[in-house]
Amino acid sequence: MDDQVTVSNPYDTDYELGQDNVKVLGMDIHNPVFGTSAAAIVLFIVLTLMFPAESKDLLVGARGWAITNFDWLIMGGGNIFVIFCLAMIFLPVGKIRLGGVDAKPDFSTRSWLSMLFAAGMGIGLMFWSVAEPVAYYTNWYGTPLNAAPNTPEGASAAMGATMFHWGLHPWAIYGVVGLALCFFTYNKGLPLTLRSAFYPLFGERVWGPIGHVIDVLAVLATIFGLATSLGLGAQQASGGLNFLFGIENTIALQIAVIIVVTLIALMSVVRGLDGGVKVLSNINMVIAFALLLFVIVAGSITAFFSNFFGVLGSYAENILPLSNWVGREDETWFHGWTVFYWAWWISWSPFVGMFIARVSRGRTVREFMIAVLLIPTLLSAVWMAAFGGTALDQAQAGVGALAEGVSDVSLSMYQMLANLPLAELTSGIAVLLVLVFFITSSDSGSLVIDSITAGGKVDAPVSQRVFWATVEGLIAGVLLFGGGAEALSALQAGAVTTGLPFTVILLLMCVSLYKGLKHELR
Numbered sequence: 286m287d288d289q290v291t292v293s294n295p296y297d298t299d300y301e302l303g304q305d306n307v308k309v310l311g312m313d314i315h316n317p318v319f320g321t322s323a324a325a326i327v328l329f330i331v332l333t334l335m336f337p338a339e340s341k342d343l344l345v346g347a348r349g350w351a352i353t354n355f356d357w358l359i360m361g362g363g364n365i366f367v368i369f370c371l372a373m374i375f376l377p378v379g380k381i382r383l384g385g386v387d388a389k390p391d392f393s394t395r396s397w398l399s400m401l402f403a404a405g406m407g408i409g410l411m412f413w414s415v416a417e418p419v420a421y422y423t424n425w426y427g428t429p430l431n432a433a434p435n436t437p438e439g440a441s442a443a444m445g446a447t448m449f450h451w452g453l454h455p456w457a458i459y460g461v462v463g464l465a466l467c468f469f470t471y472n473k474g475l476p477l478t479l480r481s482a483f484y485p486l487f488g489e490r491v492w493g494p495i496g497h498v499i500d501v502l503a504v505l506a507t508i509f510g511l512a513t514s515l516g517l518g519a520q521q522a523s524g525g526l527n528f529l530f531g532i533e534n535t536i537a538l539q540i541a542v543i544i545v546v547t548l549i550a551l552m553s554v555v556r557g558l559d560g561g562v563k564v565l566s567n568i569n570m571v572i573a574f575a576l577l578l579f580v581i582v583a584g585s586i587t588a589f590f591s592n593f594f595g596v597l598g599s600y601a602e603n604i605l606p607l608s609n610w611v612g613r614e615d616e617t618w619f620h621g622w623t624v625f626y627w628a629w630w631i632s633w634s635p636f637v638g639m640f641i642a643r644v645s646r647g648r649t650v651r652e653f654m655i656a657v658l659l660i661p662t663l664l665s666a667v668w669m670a671a672f673g674g675t676a677l678d679q680a681q682a683g684v685g686a687l688a689e690g691v692s693d694v695s696l697s698m699y700q701m702l703a704n705l706p707l708a709e710l711t712s713g714i715a716v717l718l719v720l721v722f723f724i725t726s727s728d729s730g731s732l733v734i735d736s737i738t739a740g741g742k743v744d745a746p747v748s749q750r751v752f753w754a755t756v757e758g759l760i761a762g763v764l765l766f767g768g769g770a771e772a773l774s775a776l777q778a779g780a781v782t783t784g785l786p787f788t789v790i791l792l793l794m795c796v797s798l799y800k801g802l803k804h805e806l807r
Contacts, residue, residue, distance in 0.1 A: 318497055319738040322738065330763060330764065333775050333776070334764070337772045340772070341774050341778070343775075344775045347782045348625075348779075356610050359624055359631070359788050360624060362791065362792055369457070370460045373460075373651070373653075374658075379649065379650045380651065381468075381805050382648070382650075383468060383649070383653060384647050385472060388471065390647035396566065397656065400566040401641060401644070401656065403565070403726075410451065411722065413447070413451070415697040415698045416676075418447045418669075418676065419443075420691045421442065422434060422680055423690035426617070426618065427621065429603070429607065430606055430615055431614050444673060445602060447669060448597075448665065448669055449600060449607045451669065454627065456658045458630045458791065459633075459637045459638050462641075462794065464642075464798060466638060466642035467641070469481045469484065475741070477743050479503045480492070480499045483793065485801050485804070503635035503636075504737050506783040507737075508753075510629075510780045511730040513761075515761040516761040519540070519546070521695035522720055523538045524695035524696050540766055544762070545720070546758070551751055553728040554728055554747070554750045554754045555750075569721050576714055580672060589674065592671075592674030592678075593667065596666050610624075628788075631788055636730055636734075640729045685701070686700040699715065727758070735753055
């Protein structure tokens with residue numbers, strides 16, 4: 286989309302791309318969204334640094350209130366998103382091509398899938414695929430469906446519940462946002478920004494205050510989620526360096542990791558989507574596949590296939606009871622894990638969904654949903670069977686540190702690898718993979734925030750992308766240095782709390798998207 290070109294689409298909107306933008310220091314910014322978002326970010330950082338403990342208590346309390354009182358909305362919304370996305374595969378709208386009948390894919394299928402997986406949840410799987418099933422099996426803050434801990438039945442439930450948290454539901458959340466933004470941008474000619482997905486419902490009002498609120502919430506959820514991930518990731522990478530080389534895991538080391546990740550992300554941002562994120566995502570998947578193959582072979586190929594079919598079986602057996610929110614006897618576990626996860630995924634959906642939209646033009650709706658919903662779920666099952674299954678086998682056999690349960694999530698992956706051959710080499714590869722995943726997230730996140738704060742432009746100045754990549758690193762580093770773990774916890778709680786309003790936004794998005802797709806079939 287070119288600057289200052291009137292958008293042409295079947296909705297006959299009078300909106301002109303860039304009409305609300307101003308030029309500041311070489312940046313092309315959408316004034317209401319950029320200014321409000323920047324002010325809110327600065328205010329949050331200042332208050333959190335001045336009152337870290339109080340900020341944590343306030344935001345953790347808000348998160349707890351949202352999760353406890355609106356579990357029905359968050360869980361019900363998650364179920365609706367899965368059903369909606371599956372329906373997109375089978376309904377006639379599945380044949381619609383994103384970008385028009387003559388559109389061609391911008392990326393090869395391999396690069397496309399690599400970018401989807403890396404942006405979606407690659408980094409989370411690095412640690413939680415090991416820590417989560419062991420945590421459930423050993424009764425670390427409860428067990429799913431009150432399964433008896435430290436039993437074969439508990440192990441099966443642990444794998445099924447972990448797969449539930451990383452399977453269809455989170456990818457459906459991303460799928461709704463990604464499909465809506467891709468369709469309204471490339472088929473209807475609207476700006477690549479969250480508000481565009483609501484044009485069928487609100488009409489021209491999306492260019493006013495309603496749209497400003499939606500986009501500001503998207504910016505805040507994205508920047509806080511990325512900064513939290515970067516800060517927590519720095520702690521995890523530093524933990525790996527401590528585990529491998531005995532380097533003391535201090536705030537200084539964690540900030541050094543943030544600086545390195547941010548600098549590399551800046552170089553990738555300057556290279557752009559094709560020369561930056563795509564290249565890093567392909568590197569990600571090569572390293573991840575190599576590590577996956579090693580764990581499968583070193584841990585026992587027979588055990589892997591047994592675990593793989595066990596994961597799928599337990600997932601299928603438990604998906605309905607785990608999706609239910611009425612009369613749960615495992616309420617502590619349910620609120621602390623599942624509802625928290627759903628709110629977290631939903632708060633991340635503007636970032637991941639918009640990035641998916643950026644790279645998915647040229648695919649049909651059916652292809653899109655198969656690639657965004659079904660293939661990543663299958664890949665997650667493979668990853669869980671290898672890493673989670675191996676970790677759980679070690680815990681059940683009383684081998685290594687995991688036999689005592691999860692003491693530190695950031696070390697769980699390394700503790701599992703320590704019981705396999707070439708432990709130092711594979712742990713070093715794992716640290717490298719963590720860093721590359723974080724660089725990819727920072728890079729793709731900068732592209733997304735850049736587009737939102739530029740009013741939906743996809744060709745905003747490079748300086749703008751550099752600005753947001755730098756801000757992400759600064760937020761993580763400043764909060765970690767000034768407030769430590771409490772500041773990061775406050776930031777994470779704030780990001781998760783935005784999952785509540787975004788649940789309502791995504792439900793409305795489903796309605797709006799279906800209206801738009803039906804309009805396209807006329």
